[in-house]
Amino acid sequence: MSEKGHMTNTNSALRRQNKAQRLGRLGKLARGKFVSPDKVPQVLKRIIESGDILCLEGDNQKQADFLANNLATLDKKDLHDIHLVMSCITLPAHIQLFKKGMIRQVDFCYAGPQGTAVADLVKAKKFPVGAIHTYNELYARYYIDLTPRVALIAAAQADRKGNLFLAANTEETPAIVEPTAFSDGIVFAQVNEIVDKLPRIDIPADQVDLVVEAPYPMHLQALFTRDPAAITDVQVLMAMVALRGIYEKYEVQSLNHGVGFNTAAIELLLPTYGERLGLKGKICKYWMVNPLPTMIPAIESGWVESVFAVGGEVGMERYTAARSDVFFTGRDGSFHSNRAMGQLAGHYAIDMFIGASLQIDINGNSSTVSKNRITGFGGAPNMGCQPTGRRHPTKAWLKAGTEANPGPGSPPGRKLVVQMVETFQAGRVPTFVEQLDATDPSIRKALHGVAPVMIYGDDVTHIVTEEGIANLAACRSIAERQAAIRAVAGYTPVGLKRKKRETENLRARGIVQLPEDVGVRPAEASRSLLAAQDIKGLVRWSKGLYDPPPQFVDW
Amino acid sequence: MEKFAKAFPSSPLQAKTAKPWALAGVVGSGNLEVLLEVGGRPSDRMECHVETSIPGYKASWLAALADFAHNYPAGGTKVTINDQGAPPVLVNLRLRQAYDHLIKSNK
Missing domain, CATH: 3.40.1080.10 (Glutaconate Coenzyme A-transferase)
Incomplete structure (x- = not known):
């Protein structure tokens, strides 16, 4: 074996040891892979180390909001110099991490609903940003120079082994879990419920270290509904x-x-x-x-x-x-x-x-x-x-x-x-x-x-x-x-x-x-040309199979 | 409230129109009404009368009307616009719609 290969094995063993130490610190806070919701802040304190690259799952639709909210209850004395990597800064809890001075650097893609808060943080020099990325650019860096030590993710369901079902919103979960799991990082999933049998397995238990059944379902934004x-x-x-x-x-x-x-x-x-x-x-x-x-x-x-x-x-x-x-x-x-x-x-x-x-x-x-x-x-x-x-x-x-x-x-x-x-x-x-x-x-x-x-x-x-x-x-x-x-x-x-x-x-x-x-006649440009005039029209076209979110229902 | 009038050079309108006048849009909040009439005015001018609820945009109105008069043969027509704060992007569409109704029959 070449010297280089030997070195790599040693480093990899160290990283693996470090992961074992982090999980070892949990003691009775976890039963196997499972953590009870009230223990989450203590668990986060033990598995994340200051200076870590930490990935918080949250895009413009689904959010690991229970884990993010718990992370935001911690303080600078618990965790500092975190290098946060996440595609979307979407929740007030995300902004809290910056306000509390826990973040050394952030690399992200999008901050839609928190755009104003981010601009304020920039003005206050409390937003140490590496770069604003496009989605695949950031995911690609998870495999190169921004590999997470810990990833906090969201899934619809887990079974008793820790296999995950992601339902309609698989989104970026695999892109976060793979680089983390295959580099001896820790994958911690919040799930809406724990069940005996999953409809299908989207993420194998092998790649999941910890699971918590969140007291409320993950936040999902109806982002693409246009009335x-x-x-x-x-x-x-x-x-x-x-x-x-x-x-x-x-x-x-x-x-x-x-x-x-x-x-x-x-x-x-x-x-x-x-x-x-x-x-x-x-x-x-x-x-x-x-x-x-x-x-x-x-x-x-x-x-x-x-x-x-x-x-x-x-x-x-x-x-x-x-x-x-x-x-x-x-x-x-x-x-x-x-x-x-x-x-x-x-x-x-x-x-x-x-x-x-x-x-x-x-x-x-x-x-x-x-x-x-x-x-x-x-x-x-x-x-x-x-x-x-x-x-x-x-x-x-x-x-x-x-x-x-x-x-x-x-x-x-x-x-x-x-x-x-x-x-x-x-x-x-x-x-x-x-x-x-x-x-x-x-x-x-x-x-x-x-x-x-x-x-x-x-x-x-x-x-x-x-x-x-x-x-x-x-x-x-x-x-x-x-x-x-x-x-x-x-x-x-x-x-x-x-x-x-x-x-x-x-x-x-x-x-x-x-x-x-x-060849367009402006006289024809009228709403009456639309195949559906409103949300109810879409429901009709779907033969009743489309269930619009309540904010779009006015009948 | 602001009111102004101006005539713009325009090629003469086709001799035979589908109707003597045409209307597009309605006077209502965020909308506007464009009335286009065929008349005995100079055949190389489009005569415009604008009444708008939002003052301060006269230059944009005049530019839009000048372009329209330039792009479409509308000489010899009278344009009357009643605007209730329509978004600027709607002005040209209503002008084109009125013009379209004026010159073409609607099958």
């Missing part, structure tokens, strides 16, 4: 323009949709407007998307071949189980998701990513970060980028590639990366800006010089607004790209700077297209 009643005529217009000018033009077969109302409008136009255009069977067959309730009419109308998801969606459990011909399901018949694999699929295997953003600058860079709200990204940058490792052709990929006029050193194809935004946000705040708030010096400084750009302008192929489509991929210079963006930026300060002659030149070359240019 059709809130979709506007303008969004219907944009959806029609996108369908004709992009979906139809490129014959987009595989895709990811963002979570906004714009793409929800597209989903609800497929069985009506899309059907009339004769597009059924030609577009939108393969999806990497969560089980969006607004997909139900398209699925029921036979548009969709398959849907793989990064997560579940509250209320879609019975529907997805009933449509296992479309959704991925376990042997038990229930829904299965996987965030890391879904992100991988969305990166390499789809023709198009289409989503929205809060700000787009004149170069096409986009961000959801403002000085007072640091949200980060999550999945969009992984899917909203050009995967230069891609080699397989599809019609859409080749067509978009040809249009982009690739050079001798670039791939022949291109993923369609589409930003679909209204030129103004609520409250007359312009979406288009000369410079992103994300480039603010204070934010850059906190992030070691990196502005948190969600999708880079170079990766974007199209921007769709209520004014029309700008085909950025077909632009031949930066100046031309800026002119194309101004042309669709409406009456924002950025849009008002456009020059008539430039816009006309771009329109003559098909780089800028008005709704009429792609």
Whole structure:
């Protein structure tokens, strides 16, 4: 055996010893793998050491909230210099850890609901951030330089051996458990209940060290439910323009949709407007998307071949189980998701990513970060980028590639990366800006010089607004790209700077297209085109199988 | 409340329209109403009258109307807009809808 190999074995033995010591400190606090809820703070104190890389499971949907809340009852004297790694800073308990000064460094992806609190922590210099990551980027680092010593995770059920069932919300659990378990780290799971027999095993007991039956079920956010009643005529217009000018033009077969109302409008136009255009069977067959309730009419109308998801969606459990011909399901018949694999699929295997953003600058860079709200990204940058490792052709990929006029050193194809935004946000705040708030010096400084750009302008192929489509991929210079963006930026300060002659030149070359240019009649842009007018309509389409969360039920 | 009027250069409207006038949208909170009428005004001007509940956006209104007059042959029409705080993104859609109704029959 080589010297290097020998060294590695020794280190690995030390790490293993250390794990045994930590578990050994538990004494009677655990019965085998099982811990009673009231003992959790003491258990956490004994299994976590100051200086550890600690992973707290919590994405934009499911949360190991019982374990997080217990961790937040500890203090700096119990634990300090923790290097926290987690995809989403979502709970007040997460913020507490920073306020108490327990965290030496944090590496994360997204801070949606706590975005304001994070911005405040940054201002108070209490947020020692390494970097804001995309999901798969962070999971990848769990295998390289951010391997957790302890992972606190959440599961639906455990059996008496500690096998775990993750139900619809598998999400990122495997991506956390594997690197932790296979590096002699400690995996501690909170479960909603302990049962004799699991419907299916998602995580083998072998990879689980401790289990607690939490006194309340893990927090699950209904993140992808969009009420059709809130979709506007303008969004219907944009959806029609996108369908004709992009979906139809490129014959987009595989895709990811963002979570906004714009793409929800597209989903609800497929069985009506899309059907009339004769597009059924030609577009939108393969999806990497969560089980969006607004997909139900398209699925029921036979548009969709398959849907793989990064997560579940509250209320879609019975529907997805009933449509296992479309959704991925376990042997038990229930829904299965996987965030890391879904992100991988969305990166390499789809023709198009289409989503929205809060700000787009004149170069096409986009961000959801403002000085007072640091949200980060999550999945969009992984899917909203050009995967230069891609080699397989599809019609859409080749067509978009040809249009982009690739050079001798670039791939022949291109993923369609589409930003679909209204030129103004609520409250007359312009979406288009000369410079992103994300480039603010204070934010850059906190992030070691990196502005948190969600999708880079170079990766974007199209921007769709209520004014029309700008085909950025077909632009031949930066100046031309800026002119194309101004042309669709409406009456924002950025849009008002456009020059008539430039816009006309771009329109003559098909780089800028008005709704009429792609065959859309504005007179038709009305909510009445939507396949479902409200949540109740979706329930009807699902034949009663969709159970909307209470906040969406008004009948 | 703010009120203003201006005429913008525009190519003449097609000789035969589907109807003498067309309406899009409704006057209601967060919405607006656009009335487009064919009349005997100069055939190379689109005459606009705007009444809006939210003052301070005259420059944007004028820019949007100028662009519309430039992009669509609407010379010889009179546009009357009653705005109750519609989001800016809705203005152009309602203009296009009224124009569409005016020139094309709805089968």
